[in-house]
Amino acid sequence: MPCIEILSKLFELSTYDSKRIGKNLEIKYLHTMVRVKDLEKSITFYNLLGLKEIKRNENKMGRFTLVFLAPEDQHECPLELTFNWDGDDELPSDSRHFGHLAYEVENIYEMCQFLVKNNVVINRPPRDGRMAFVRSPDNISIELLQHGEALQPCEPWTSMPNIGHW
Secondary structure: OOHHHHHHHHHHHOOOOHHHHOOOOOOOOOOEEEEEOOHHHHHHHHHHOOEEEEEEEEEOOOOEEEEEEEEOOOOOOOEEEEEEOOOOOOOOOOHHHHOOEEEEEOOHHHHHHHHHHOOOOEEEOOOOOOEEEEEOOOOOEEEEEEOOOOOOOOOOHHHOOOOOOO
């Protein structure tokens, strides 16, 4: 279900009712932004998840670069990477307060195996055949969810411990 449909359903179910002001409020999801320390390292990581660059904005006056990434055919829900040219020492060392990004995958085991082969730590392995967590180079928590029903639990995932925070 596209992000816009999900948000529309949430507004239909919301307890905050627009009747107070006499009209329906409309909202359109635009993107999620995360700050990054190393733009190329971050782009490489998100490419491993299947996100591709769809737009780039170099702002010389503001001294920053915005790179928008999205899965193929899902450009309506991009991830914006913000890179400050002069560095960003204020980036937290643990981004758990951000929450996480979530992506649905066709096969959670194949995706995790692919990430492991590319030196990505699986912080929360898919022991249940349904959910895994990894971290980006900038410590952003990424949730990977199995499309449809959970896969049958199997090794090596079922006995693999959590690593770090997720």
